[in-house]
Amino acid sequence: MARMSVPAAASSPPSTAATACGWRPTWEPGFAALGPAFVRPVQPIPLPAPYWVATSAPAAQLLGLPEGWDRCPELLAAFSGNALLPGSQPVATVYSGHQFGVWAGQLGDGRALLLGQVCGQELQLKGSGRTPFSRMGDGRAVLRSSIREFLCSEAMHALGIPTTRALCITGSPAAVAREELETAAVVTRLAPSFVRFGHFEHFGARGQIDELRALADHVIAHHYPQxxxxxxxxxxxxxxxxxxxxxxxxxxxxHWQAIGFCHGVMNTDNMSILGLTIDYGPFQFLDAYDPGHICNHSDTYGRYAFDQQPAVAWWNLRRLAQALLPLIDDVPLAEEALSGYEARLNEAYLALMRAKLGLAKPHEAEAELLQELLALLAADRVDYPIFWRRLSHAVGSGDFGPVQALFADGPAVQAWLASYRAALQPQDAAQTASRMLRCNPKFVLRNHLAEQAIRAAKLSDFREVQTLQALLARPFNEHPGHEAHAGFPPEWAAHLCISCSS
Structure with a gap:
């Protein structure tokens, strides 16, 4: 959406926004009802001269927002932290966690405010100013990171990967100091719950068993009633x-490993209790297939490298189990609860990769076929998204030349393709290709695409954000005329540095 000219921000504290568009949220009992041990009341800090950067119609539908909501000045103010939605009582939540494998103690929502729960979705502002848990931070988010989170949240949803969602970005000319001086922005995001492993770690580490039980009971009642x-x-x-x-x-x-998604900072406080992708910081979709790729410039030792993600998730689950142990009160029972992780991971991963390969049902040689393929991709650092898309088209056309052209080792890939085509028999080629094209996306949010959109947005040109949003909303479609968005990354993309800074 193009930039709008609106009045300057209201003075602090924010007033209540009377929503002229006709939307009055009906707030539901949610996380804040757990009480003062879990949350602190906080008022957002207004931003000067806010403007719309981007909005998501699908996310708006989850909240029951009416058509035209993104032209409502009152909602612009509310989603910028300059006014409160009627009935909203914003809070920041407290949690702890392990960061890069080290116990960090108390953390909490340092720049996020939970506005409340609407239509089963927790509504949260990210970047609306300091909270009691900001520590040395300013509580702000910048336009750069806000665009990345907004686009990737909605892109992951379109890919079928569990994720938090993003309703909108609002920007402001207010200056924010990071590695360089940037401008402020606020992302309004939503999820059925923003509870993290770290929420449980906080009370478990402090021996606050009553609070730990109350938290677990809340999560079970609202999200795991079974x-x-x-x-x-x-x-x-x-x-x-x-x-x-x-x-x-x-x-x-x-899902992450199959699609080639690197989270970049899998601290326990960035792990969702609902199994959602949460906290989009130094993430990246793989360009060249490199199992050991490190997408986070701050990850000096490669703890969160792409091929380490499954093991890190397992480590994090064990920290969650440790936090829950006072309630489970039985180490073997906790170990049994954790024991299915590897089997479930492998089962789900093989099913996803089988679909990417176009195999309609399990094949006796599928594991060997997949391992040989991944080794070939890694040896020649083949572009991961382009390989899968070309393979999908090749199955339908019978022309595997474009696939072979991606590899330096011609005989090796020819041998693999011969085994692969044998595994596909006697499937119908056209139907197989059609299925493959529905699970091998043409468009993913590569770093250079996000960077190009960010550079334009810093000049108040949001057209590339809108273009990417449209392409990523339907990532499996061809979208004629946008081949450049699905092509090989430029050479300069390899030098982009993504860090935990936001």
């Missing part, structure tokens, strides 16, 4: 919760 009836003992529901979170996390990691 766990409430598990077993006959009081501890059984908490073991069932750990098992359910383990299974969701395994499926999430299978």
């Amino acid at each position: 766990c409430a009836a598990a077993g006959s003992s009081e501890r059984a529901p908490y073991a069932a919760l750990l098992q359910a979170v383990t299974e969701r996390t395994a499926r999430l990691l299978a």
Whole structure:
């Protein structure tokens, strides 16, 4: 959406926004109802001269927002932190966590405010100013990182990968100091819950068992009701919760590894209790296939390298289990709840990769076929998204020349293709190609595409943000005329540095 001219921000504290567009949110009991041990009341800090940067119609539908909501000055003010939605009582939540494998102690929402729960979705402002948990931070987000989070949240949803969602970005000329001076922005994001592993770690580490139990009971009642009836003992529901979170996390990691997504900062406070992709910071979709790729410039030792993500998730799940142990009160029972992680991960990953390969059903040689392929991709650093898209088209056309052209080792890839085509028999080629094109995206949010959109947006030109948003909303479609957005990354893309800074 193009930049709008609007009045300057209201004075602090924010007033209540009377929504002229006709939307009055009906707030539901949510996380804040747990009480003062879990949240702190906080008012957003207004930003001068806010303007719309981008909005998501699909995310708006989840909240019941009416048509034209993104032209409403009152909502612009509310989603910039300059006014409160009627009835909203914003809070910041407290949690702790392990960062880069080291216990960091108390953390919390340092720049996020939970406005409340609407239509089963928690509504949150990210970048609306300092909170009691900001530590040395300013509580702000910048336009650069806000665009990346907005686009990737909605792109991951379109790819079928569990994720938080993004409703809108609002920008402001207010200056924010990072590695360089940037301008402020606020992302309004939503999810059924923003509870993290770190919320449980916070109370577990402090020995606050009553609060730990209240948190677990809240999560079970609202998000895992099937766990409430598990077993006959009081501890059984908490073991069932750990098992359910383990299974969701395994499926999430299978999606990441199959699509080639690097999260970049898998601290326990960045792990969702619902198995959602959360906290889009130094993320990246793979260009060249490199199993050891490190996308986070701050990750000096490669803890969160692409091929380490499944193991890190397992490590994080064990920290969650440790936090829940006072409720489970049985180490073997906790271990049993965790024990299915590897099998569920492998099962989900193989199913996703089988679909990418176009195999209609399990094949006796699929594991060997896949491992040989990944080794070939890694050896020649083949572009990951382009390979899969070309393979999909080749199956339909019978012309595998464009696929072979991606590899330096011609005989090796020819041998693999011969085995692959044998595995596809006797499937119908056209139908197989059609299925493959529905699970091998043509468009992903590569770093250079996001960077180009950000550079234009810094000059108040949001057209490339809109273009990417449209392409990523339907990533499996061809979108004629946008071949450049699906092509090889330029040479300068390899030098982009993405860090934890935002």
